[in-house]
Amino acid sequence: MIDGLDVDIAAGEFVALLGKSGCGKTTLLRTLAGLDQADAGTVDVPAQRAVVFQEHRLLPWERVWRNVAIGLPRAEGRQKAAAALEEVGLTSHLGAWPITLSGGEAQRVALARALVREPRLLLLDEPFAALDALTRIKMHELVRELVARHRPAVLLVTHDVDEAITLADRVLVMRAGEIAAEHRIHLKGARSRADGDFLALREALLAELGVLPEPGALAAAVT
Template sequence: MATRLIHPATTDLARPDGDPSGPTVRVRGLRRAFGDHVVLDDLDLDIAPGELVALLGRSGSGKSTLLRTLAGLDPVTEGTAEIDGTVSVAFQEPRLFPWRRVADNVALALRSGSRASRRQRARETLDEVGLGDKHDVWPVTLSGGQAQRASLARALVSAPGLLLLDEPFSALDALTRIEMHDLVLALWREHRPAVLLVTHDVDETLKLADRVLVVDGGRIRHESRVDVDRPRDPAALHELRTELLAVLGVHEGAEPDPAALDRTTSRPRPQERAS
């Protein structure tokens, strides 16, 4: 895959084409400010090929800004960012076009080939995410979980080197989230893209990630590796879970401040308690 440079200054950082030892993502000294408010502050990050990395942090810590930068949606004005291969994003909302059928929504991510070949590839990817019977329906007929599956299919159909997941499960009910976690792991094992998952949910992080990063004040302040085989036993992760919550300023057993908690635990949402 050719190296895609997000910023011209990354020319000096570019690794030789075909070198398998280099990272899929390499960020150095990335800074992003809006007026006097610094969102990313001299941030460094590497993500290896096929690595699944979770990024935790409170609202305003810089998580989404970093993701948008890697997606090419925000400019790199200071520092360097380098990605090997193509990038796809699955957002918190499915963002399906209501006037296009589901297969046509997925095919929009493909830039080459005939319309028939693109649609066939979209159908195959929909089959992979469990929507084999939804190729030709309108998005409005999909449930929330089905719509997110379609969004995931659209992100995967182009076989990206880097898959960015921006809290794609946060609006789903608890059972559907579990199903989506298992689906993401299955697809990741099959296709092996590098993945950066932005989330507030510690338990979700520990189920999915190889490596956990905590960002605060625009910098990566903490890093942990999750060296437990999947499927993971929550009991084996208790110590790491406690550590991550403490880094995020959440101490189990203490009465939490709802504004500070900011969904860093996987506490059920109101609609889930009602069910």
């Protein structure tokens, strides 16, 4: 259940949403996507919005380009799908069947399907969770490039603290349907776990999620 929630995302801003299972993250995303209706309050979202889920949700009976162009007029669909697939590095897979794709390739097709609609709001529901570590890193780099190029407002729902710090301009922590904490990312250059500021923010977020004790709590307990 969401209670008293107020979230604004600017055009071109990348916001990551962290929180324990059941805190309301998915409810918020589905409400913004128009898949669920809010019981009260105001939901102001652009008409041009798209969602990428954890599962790629490709239609196995349609070729890749048709999956990307779903809902578009056939006359222009193939051309737009080809351009979107080129952006995600899958030009050669235009006529492939989904069953022939790897997990990472399938998620890139799902990303192309979202971007072909030129959304002003891009909603990402743990889209990298099922990928192996190396593929996830590549997808992070691709998403950063595409967001910088297209400049949609982005909301990423994730359980991965490192992923949130790596990708986002701002990280929100949700607890019991409310935003319990907010952090703006001010890290310079490449974001690396070897960076002291990265590690400090990681520990703060893990503490707010209840994974680590709050800073100073251990010292107080020992004293």
